[in-house]
Amino acid sequence: MSADRTPTPPDRRFPRAVFARGSEPDGRFSLANERTFLAWVRTALALLAGGVALEALDLPVEPHLRLAAAVLLVVLGIVAPVQAWSGWTRTERALRERRPLPAPVLSGPLAVGVAVAGLLVLIGLLVR
């Protein structure tokens, strides 16, 4: 490494709230964080597709329960990308500052919500 290497350019990565703090973590942890983000994004897409399909397909489910289940799934699908981004920024900050990683806030509500939606559809199937 030469003594007169060119100075590193200023860090302009977005968002500054993450990259201005702490120091570079092991890249493999950041990559795992990125994959987690993408997993939440795919979860969101699945929830949205499920909600739309539930309402748009001619399923023999009681209409009010079907609509409630569909709305629930779509609402979860709207919150999931919020979790994706919020989780990514919080985790990346924690990695940079060598702090314990935050737990995903949406995991519990997501599990409950999907179970409730399934239950609504089941009841709607039986009641119809």
Place this chain on the structure above:
Amino acid sequence: MTPGAPPTAGSDSPVPPGAQPERTALAWRRTALAVAAGSLVAARVLEPWAGPPVWLLALAGLAAAVGVAWSGARRARVWALAVDDTHPDRGEPGAPTPGGAPLAVTAAVVGVLGAAALVVVLAHPSR
């Protein structure tokens, strides 16, 4: 790899260092596929109600999927330089890792899709 030993992320990890950027690139590709599949499913399912114009939206969805895949591939190259000690183009130690802008864009687009899905679900007539 020692049987039963969990993979570690340290420098003596049995997992080859080049695998992590590749796994992340694959995750981007899976996400692109999910976007494409979701667009087609949504179009197919909504066509009886909204008619042929849904296929224009499906086309937009496929374009978005291509964008996601391309963004992921581009990031993988930057990550490989930053992380992979054995990469032939390895730059100086501390090569910058990619920032979070494509992630923010992806999350925002999915959020907008979600709002659209809510409108569709509420506007769709129930029988």
